Amino acid sequence: MLSVPRSGFSNLKLSMMNLSGLMKPRMTLAALAACVVLAHVPGQAQAQVTAFKQAIAEHASDDRELARFYRENGFSAIWTGEDDSHLARRQALLSALANAASHGLPTARYDVDGLMAQMRNAKTPRDLGQVDVALSKAYLQYARDVEYGLLEPRKVNKEIARKSQSRDGVEYLTRLIDGKPAQVMKTLPPSTPEYPRLRKEMLRLQAVIEAGGWGETVPGKKLEPGDKGDAIVKLRNRLIALGYLDRSSSRRYDSRIQAAVQQFQADHGLAEDGVAGATTLQELNVAPEKRLQSVLVAMERERWTNFERGERHVWVNLTDYTAKIMDDGKVTFETRSVVGARDSDRRSPEFSDEMEHMVINPTWNVPRSIAVKEYLPQLKKNPNAVGHLKLIDGSGRVVSREGADFTQFTAKNFPFDIKQPPSRRNALGLVKFMFPNRHNIYLHDTPQKALFARETRAYSHGCIRLAQPFEFGYALLAKQTSQPKKVFHRYLDTGRESQVDLEQHVPVHIVYRTAVMPAKGRANYRRDTYGRDQQIWKALQSAGVELGAIQS
Structure with a gap:
């Protein structure tokens, strides 16, 4: 790392070469960065060093x-030295x-033009110190944004109960100095398989928008096979533009159009009946700009x-109404779900x-919010309702409803717990x-099986209901026993509430993705269930x- 030379005053300058012919912004900035040089000017070396370091200390x-970081490194330059390592950092950052x-x-957030002007106009050691700190701040801002996101999730919506993540600034700067700058920049974004696929879809949609979109929208409320x-x-033209149908001159809703509609429905979480009903037409007519918004949001969520x-985790996508068990990045079990x-x-x-565990033949401890909002009004009308x-009192005893007057209670003073014993x-x-959490959310079975046949499945009080809970349990137990089904049913057949611990805890991620990019096939989109x-x-x-627009 190069400090201000003792032999003389260092003045940050840009060479006078003509850059007007470099048309691409990336090339222009790289060229400007490559032209930063330190020219020696006679003067008091120690005073120059002091001024440089004071500027860094003040502005950092x-x-x-x-x-x-600067203090521990003796207030040495990170970016503004003469050697190749400093040049490489400037080029990589810009x-x-x-x-x-x-x-x-947002490119404007990092004020590249402002940084370039500051570099161009630096004439004193203090200016040089300010430039070094400005570049460091821009780097830290970008690094945190591209790795962990621009926004604080809970500030956007309190139901997104995720803490803002960050990495220590010293760690970011140490990685930069110890590594190859261009490579360090490449390692900052998420390394998940989904992220580069989202970026690719972003570029594709920007190209579609620049080319004028997907053409005319499809009119009507319902189109079905045989229609002309x-x-x-x-409809045919829209499917062709979207990539679901090869070019055709057909004016009839034939088998090829039906198959294309079915594939579109599968990719958009719709009932795959091959009929272009109201919901399917609504999704077909979504503009590329709206899809691009979904992708940009998905990148931030990623x-x-x-x-x-x-390595093994449970992935619940609320907008997709599914719960999946993932092993080493692959789906090993999937079931439909009902969400809040x-x-x-x-x-x-x-x-x-x-x-941490599963409870077979569970007791339902009715959440107080449900007890006082839904069941107390019924008990006020009829003590024998539900x-x-x-009803359980504070001593854990069952309360007789005989002669009880529930009209005296309110949501604030209702004194009982409500429980439902194990049963089908x-x-x-x-x-x-169970994955104990402050939200009191868990995954569970349900007697209301009919809901799983519906296209939209947002009906619960917040917990996640599973269409195939037994099979889900078998898949979890398979990691700790060679006979998962037998073990599961041994507890189930007793009819008694039993806790079965998982020998290895399994991370559960409840997410909300309206744009999902499969490894193969087209992009998948879902509706914004909760807005x-x-x-x-x-x-x-x-x-x-x-x-x-399209990024070069």
Whole structure:
């Protein structure tokens, strides 16, 4: 690391070479960075060093981690030295900042023009120190944004119960100095398989938008096999533009159009009946700009979950109404799910925790919110209502309803717990999967099996209901016994509540992704069930994110 030379005053200058012919922004910035040189000027060397270091100390003082790094390194330059390592850092940083939009980040946030002007106008040791700190701050801002996200999740929506992640600034700077700068910049974004696929889809959609979109929307409320006419032509053309149908001149809703519609429905979480009903037409007519918003939001969400997810983990995508067991990045079990209803007090939150055990033949301990909002009003009208539930007093005794007057109680002073004993009619079904958390959310069976046949499945009080809970349990137990089904049913057949611990805890991630990129096939999109993505998009816009044009 090179400090200000003792032999003379260091003045940061840009050479006078003509850069106007370099048309591409990335090339221009790299060329400018390559032209930064330190020219010796006669003067008091020690005074120059002191001025340089004082400037660094002053301008880094508002960032505790940055100030610590400079202090521990003797206030030496990170970016503004003469040698090749400093040049490589400048080039790598300016290139990354100029191309921040390729990660769905706002280029203006990093003020590349301002940095270049500051570098160009540096004439004193103090100026040079200020430039060094400015470049360090820009680097730390970009590094944190591209690795862990622009936004604080819980500030956007309190139901996104994820803490903002960050890495210590000293660690970022140490990695930069110890490594190859260009490679360090490449390792900052999430390394998940999904992230580069989202970036690829972003570029594809930007190209579609630049080319004019997907053409005319499809009119009507319902189109089905056998139909003919102008609406079918527009449906055909839309499917061709979306990549679901080869070029055709057919004006009839034939088998090829039906197959294309079915594939589109599969990719968008719709009932795969091959009929273009109201919901299918609505999704077909979504503009590429709207899809691009979903992708940009998904990239931000991917940064929020940029942590070790576990070689084995459970992945619950609320918008997809599925729960999956993932082993080494592959889906080894998948089942349909029912998630929280759209009501403000019933929506399923987003968070991660660890599954510790399952309870077979569970008792349902009715949450107090449900007890006082739903069951107390019924008990006030009829003390014998909801007879399948038991009232428990503070001593743990069952309360007789004989002669009870529930009208005297309110939501605040209702003194009883409500429980439902184990049975096939139990609201939790015959098994629940526990990952203790402050939200009181878990995965469980349900007696309401008919809901799983529906296209949209947002009906619960917040917990996640599983269509195949027994098979889910077998898959979890298979890691600790050679006879998972036998073990499961041994507990089930007793009819008694039993806790079965998982020898190895399994991370559970409850996520919300409206844009998902499979390893093979087309992009998959889902509807914004709770409107959270729209909130995130507005927050991203406020932070300066734009839909943008094709990134070079």
